[in-house]
Amino acid sequence: MMFQNEPLSHRMRPKTIDEVVGQDEVIGPNTALYRMIKNGHVPSLLLYGPPGTGKTSLAFAIAGSTKKDFYALNATTAGKKEIESAIEEAKLTRNAIIFIDEIHLLNKTQQDFLLKSLEEGIFTLIGATTENPFHSVRGAILSRIGQIKQLRTLSKGSILKLLRRALKDESEGLGKLSIEVSDSLLEIIGGVTGDGRSALNLLNDIVWASDKNEEGIIQVSEETVKECIQNKGFNYDKKGDIFYNLLSGLQKSIRGSDVNAALHYLARLLEGSDLISICRRLLVIAYEDVGLANPSLCARILPAIQSVERLGLPEGRIPLSVITIELCLSPKSNTAYKSLDKAINDVKKGRTGEVPKHLQDAHYKGAKELGAGNDYLYPHDFPNSWVNQDYLPKELRDVVYYEPKEAGEERRLGQIYHKLNSLRGQ
Incomplete structure (x- = not known):
């Protein structure tokens, strides 16, 4: 099997903006950005969204759709010397795109170093970040970036399209292999996360873990899919927007008395195994949203949380489920702290x-x-x-x-x- 060590997601990265899957509101054929790029103009961009939504892929696709030189850096590894070298190269043609992944991790000195060249129009900057740029990127950089685009978690349909494309692609994907996988199993693989990169790499793992029949056809079974999926989904940065959005979704679902939504967000948070943050938020919810409408429930939350902390996971999920549902169905009042x-x-x-x-x-x-x-x-x-x-x-x-x-x-x-x-x- 070819490309054994190269991730499938990397091989299947789109080469032009016409190959980008999903994100139609950002780069679809009817968007201004799509028309700009097709007409040869690339504005400085900041791409913001959760992991696996295609920020890096979109930057490479934009570069592949133009005649501009392309320099890709990552703020986690690039120092001032690497940034300076890319800018010096860009000065030679003044027709370059410099892409900086995790741009929010650049320190003040590095960000300031970019500003002067950016103001002079020496290069076009495309930055990517998983953090809210209005919180994490210096205002001076933001003011010089023409467009800030938020990429959303990919829909299941978009992920399935990526998986099917990979199964058919003979040059970069898995198309040269004889693979037998049912639509129902692809649906399962595509539904693990909204992360296109993880889904593609998961498919690759599953193919490698599957057996061939006598005719040499790789047969993907339900057991193999389930085993590979186990503990695969819902990884997130506990300091990132996704984590805080999940906590916010949990609280607002409890406040709105939607039991099923609250359990959904609780389940996703539990996959991150961060009991401290979950317990702290539930304690706040008790007094902020239930309050005087049910003081006895507020008094019971702390002992329940102490039980969770003592039990740990997986047993801790049991008292968590009880207090989450009870908080949802309790009468609500915020009059105490508002007063x-x-x-x-x-x-x-x-x-x-x-x-x-x-x-x-x-x-x-x-x-x-x-x-x-x-x-x-x-x-x-x-x-x-x-x-x-x-x-x-x-x-x-x-x-x-x-x-x-x-x-x-x-x-x-x-x-x-x-x-x-x-x-x-x-």
């Missing part, structure tokens, strides 16, 4: 006032003479441990921060709150 945020906002604006004299600390000699603590009414000396007196500074006497919801347990708490306010004459 506090209103109070904090007032304090930041300087809207405070003196603590009323009768509430001031009286545990020191001379306090009485100063009036501190005088006339304080001790609630426990009164029926139901309640007495009407002022607690807020006089400047804030009529302020209202808390407005209870009619949700779950908060309905009962709200009734008490309104009754007490009516007794105070509010």
